Amino acid sequence: MDDTLPQSDMNPADLTGPSHLSCDILIHGAHLFTMQGSGVGYLADGAVAVRGTRIMGVGPTADLRARFEPAEIIDASHCAVLPGLIDAHMHTPLAIFRGVAQDVSQWMQLGLAAFNQHLTSSAAMAGSQLNVLEALKAGTTTFGDYARPFPGWAEFYLQVGVRARLAATINALPPGGMAGWQVGDLYPLDNEAGCRSLDAAIRFTRHWQGAGDGRISLMLGPQAPDMLTRDQLREVKRLAQMEGLMIHMHVAQGDREISQMTQRYGMRTPEFLRQLGYLDQQLLAVHLTEASEQEAELIAQSGTRMVLCSGSIGIIDGIVPPAHAFREAGGPVALGSDQACGNNCSNIFNEMKLTALFNKIRFRDPTVMPAWEVLRMATIEGAEAIGLGDQIGSLRVGKQADLIVVDLRALNLSPVITDPVRNIVPNLVYAASGREVKTVMVAGRLLVRNGQVLTADENAIRSEAQVQATALAKRVAADPIHRGLALMQAMKKGQL
Amino acid sequence: MDDTLPQSDMNPADLTGPSHLSCDILIHGAHLFTMQGSGVGYLADGAVAVRGTRIMGVGPTADLRARFEPAEIIDASHCAVLPGLIDAHMHTPLAIFRGVAQDVSQWMQLGLAAFNQHLTSSAAMAGSQLNVLEALKAGTTTFGDYARPFPGWAEFYLQVGVRARLAATINALPPGGMAGWQVGDLYPLDNEAGCRSLDAAIRFTRHWQGAGDGRISLMLGPQAPDMLTRDQLREVKRLAQMEGLMIHMHVAQGDREISQMTQRYGMRTPEFLRQLGYLDQQLLAVHLTEASEQEAELIAQSGTRMVLCSGSIGIIDGIVPPAHAFREAGGPVALGSDQACGNNCSNIFNEMKLTALFNKIRFRDPTVMPAWEVLRMATIEGAEAIGLGDQIGSLRVGKQADLIVVDLRALNLSPVITDPVRNIVPNLVYAASGREVKTVMVAGRLLVRNGQVLTADENAIRSEAQVQATALAKRVAADPIHRGLALMQAMKKGQL
Structure with missing residues (x-):
């Protein structure tokens, strides 16, 4: 990938144009992190010019002020400007029961299932909307959402204006899901339910692909290798190849799954997927919780991409997945917040911090996963992992104008030091909470300004979520x- | 400790008083977490009555409204009210170089020392004030600050109105500190410098002990067993016994220290301190980074108390200290944020989350250190660890009125579910950022209201910190x- 950092990033076409080019918005005076090149692509006193949905110019403020005639100027002095953050794996509806299943063993069966069984479409929508706004205010601009489609799901993404990379869940679980299953038992798979699920997902996928000027795009979402029949997995792969879609799937996500795979097929998940022809760059593999470092390396070498959900897997399993080995083997890794009933919040600042810290701890080495690396995972590397590296993830001419403005005057990000070392990236990763995000732009449109969401009614959404949750x-x-x-x-003992 | 939870917690004296007792402030309608009893002491629709510096009543809103005639009412509907958070170990001046030494090996020598050597009194004061406000806004009410005294240090605590438990650093390091030392060399100790340092600390301690109606209290602060001579350590212990002071000391804080102790005394830190008579309940031992589980157990059994700085030790060393073993052996553990050049932020919500998660990871077990336990470490257990368990850490009649009000309508804390399980404590620990703290009271005085600091000029302090840092x-x-x-x-490679 040619992603070098020119002093002033200019379209060749610009050179023959008028001395002042018109643009819609010029953001200037910023500590600019373009994420171009192999580091963070820092520019002091940098600016970004935006026209329509795209970035027209990236460079020093003085240069861009000389070249562009903006309709609107945003002063980003004392702020960091960086590409919008990518949350590559979420289950937004589940935010409706945020925080009801922490600190337990067998989270899915003994924590989640009872609530999941009573989830209605209206509750799912209320949870999803709450979760989207929460993440948007913390700087997430691309949402890798994964759910059984419900009315209003994609429509809300269109309304709010963020970028969504949706996957409609496909599984062959019998009606009633997992509630009541005994741990260790082999799940029953229901071929007919699986076919219905696949049909519905395909219809949803074809309907929404490319909506909102391309802001809505789709992947196929077979839930996990242990939750579909082998034939259905083959059919999903065939469709993915035919329609040019990526496959977004939970892989090696728990000892529960490994036990199912071993019982059903006599092998662990990675080998099963290899034999099935799933391990290639069409696959976005989520979690790899139970994969060994060797398995992670083999999967990465196949071209497969990975999503790492540090907070969720930390809380649910107490495990640090092998993302370091995956990256060392050349595989791109995106970050994901998973769901608020396992992770409690959807906030990529939180995921960056936890990812850096958990991996230092896994290797007992403070140099592992430095701040700049996790910032890349949240931006350009994440974009590459989800197959949108040519459109988003860095601030460069021609890319979609997805960016955030972070106020460095927040006490926890102060003071700013630029020489002899610069403290901004470490503070963004280790000190920011996400509440320092002041402005969010997606495809050139301002969605958050001064910390307020402009495209949805936050109070109404929070109230509806409370009604539905109750x-x-x-x-x-x-x-x-x-x-x-x-x-x-824990309730009986007064611990909650 | 008799810390049971009565339905309505009433002073015997109240029973003989008038039917309506006057009080200054009544906070009511809250999800009240009293931290009484062995759990979190939850009361639905709870209230707290405050007169002067103390709590007059704790109970259901209806009861307290019937009993008290308040001068002011604070409506805490949709909020959690809990004891003020305790940050038991901080070096506030070092916030002036927040974030300049992350992701490195030998943090102290190759990251910190160059900046530390150029720290002036004015820079120290600016950093300290910045750090205090940052933490206060995130709900910290008690500050276990540890520093070489500089003009204005204690005065600022008096002004802002928080509770401070100060320790003046005592060491025998030669002028110039650690800069330039080669890793692994035995440090030179300077007996005379040590005596001057001890004298200054004693004068500071005697001067400030009990100031601000007792809000300022002191401990003795021998920096670490490898940074004083053995005779000076003996003298500190003698003074502590004579004056009834606790000793706040870094213990087993890195492989560097263990190497010094082994070279100088032929034994590891815990055995050295045992032989020296340091291991008893006068000692607040910070970090225990390099202590084994067995050493942690032995130290805990001696009555010693511990401070766990999860974020700092995670970033600096990639280590999870043996606090779980310490607690299992019966020792109380407080949380600390350490310093912003190693941890990047001072925020006990952050420490609660990291502590719960790191320990789950250390033991690969999601049930280790559940949310309610780390909330106790940040409140009542922390208070006991720093020797203030009779005054703060829980909401009960007669204790100091140190409390915080947290807005549960923040999107990341919504929705609130109370039955069949309650999600508030898990969300406070795993989802809150600290920015949801709306109101902070210390000793009955409101210091933060609607998220704004009332007792100091935040903008002026932030500006001065920027000037001093530059x-x-x-x-x-x-x-x-x-x-x-x-x-x-990293600067050269464009990674910062």
Whole structure:
């Protein structure tokens, strides 16, 4: 990839144009992190010119002020400007039961399933909208959302104006899902349910692909290798090849899955997927929780891309997945927040920090995964992992104008030091909370200004989420299934 | 400790008083986490009555509204109210060079020392004030600050109105500190410098002990067992016994220290301190980075208390200290943010989250250090660790009125679910950033309201910190010592 950093990044076409080019917005005076080149592509006193959905110019403020006649100027003095953050793996509807299943073993069966069973379409929509706004305010501009489609899901992304990379869940789980299954039992797979699920996903995918001037794009979403039949997995791969779609799949996501695969096929997930022809650059493999370093290396060498959900896997499993080995073997890694019932928040600043820290701890080495590397995973490397590296992830001429402005005058990001070493990237990764994001732009449109969402009614969405959550919790409480929740003991002991 | 949770916590004296007792402030309608009992002491729709510096009543809103006639009412509907958070170990002046030494080996020598050598009193004060406000806004009410005294240090704590538990650094390091030392060499110790340092600390301690109606209290601060002579350590212990002071000391804080101790005394730190008579409940031992689980257990069994600085030790060393073993052996553990040049931020919400997650990872077990336990470490258990368990750390009648109000309507803390399981504590620990803290009270006085600091000028403090940091960085850049900074390579490669 030719991603070098010119002093002033100019379209050849510009050279023959008038002395002042018109543009919609000029953001200037910034500590600019273009993410061009192999580092963070820093420019002191930098500027970005935007016209329509795209970046027209990137360079020193003085240069761009001389070249462009902007309709609007945004002063980013004392701010960092960087590409919008990419959350490559989310289940936004599940935010409706944020925080109900922490600190437990067997999170899926003993924490999540009882709530999941009572999830309605309205609750899913309310949770999704809440989660999208939460993440947007913390600087997420691209949403790798993964769900069984429900009315309003994609429509809300269109309305808010962010970029979405959606995957409609495909599985062959019988109606009722996983509730009531005993741990260790081989799941029943329901071929007919799997076909219905696949058909619905395909219809959804074809309907939404490319909507919103391309802001909405789709992947195929077979849930996990243990949740579809082998034939259905083959059919998904055939469709992906035929329609040129990536496959977004949970891979080696827990000892539960490995046990299913070993029981059903006599082999671990990575070998199963290799034999099935799944390991190539069409695959976005999420988690790899239970993959060994060797398995991670082999998967990376196949061209497969990875999503690392540090917060979620830390809370749910107490595990640091082998993303370091995956990257060392040349595979690109994106970050994901997964879901708020396992991770409690969707915030890529949080994921950057946890990723850097967890990996230092895994290797007992403070030099592992330095700040600039995780910032790349949240931007340009993440974009490459989800197959959008040519459109987003760095600030360069011709790319989509997805960017965020972060106020460095926040006390926790102060003071700014630029020489002899610069402290901005370490502070963005280790000190920022996401609340320092003041402005968010996607495809040239301002979605957040001065910390306020412009394209949706935050108060209405929060209120609706509370109404839906209260109703959902009431349904769970009325269902005897709740007695099996792992956290009922903690409630009795006054620990919640 | 008798810390049970009555339905309505009432002074016996109240029973004989008038039917309506006057109080200054009544906070009501809250999700109240009293931290009484062995869990989190939750009360739905709870209230706290405050008169002067103390808590007069804790109970259901209806009860307290019937009993008290408040001068002012604070409506805490949709909020969590909990004891003020305790940051038991900080070096606030070092915030002036926040974020200049991350992702490096030998943080102290190759990251910190060059900046530390150019730290002036004015820079120290500017850094300290910045750090105090940052932490206060994130809900910290008690500051275990540790520094070589500089003009204005304690005065600022008096002004802002928080509670401070100060330790004046005592060491026998020669003038010039550690800059230029080769890693692995035995440090020279300077007996005379040590005596001057001890004298100054004693004078400072006696002068400030009990100031601000007891809000300022002191500990003795021998920096580390490898940084004083054995005779000076004996003298510090003698003084501590004579004056009834606790000793706040870094213990087993790195392989560097262990190497010094082994070279100088032929034994590791814990055995050295045992032989010296240091291991008892006067000692607040910070870090224990390099202590084994067995050493941690032995130290805990001696009555010693511990401070765990998860973020700092994670970033600096990539290590999870043995706090779990320490607690299992019965020792109380407080949380600390250490310093912003190693941890980048001072925020006990951050420390709670990292502590829970790091320990799950250390033991590959999601049930280790659940949310309620780390919330106790940040409140009542932390208070006990620093010797203030009878005054702060829980909301109960007679204790100091140190409390915070957290807005649960923040998107990342929404929705609130109370039945069949309650999600508030998990969300406070795993999702809150600290920016959701709306109101902070210390000793009955409101210091933060609606997120704004009332007792200091935030803008002026931030500006002065920037001025001081720029000047300090210029001094470092002009000193050839900066060429040895580990991060100079990252600067050259465009990674910062």
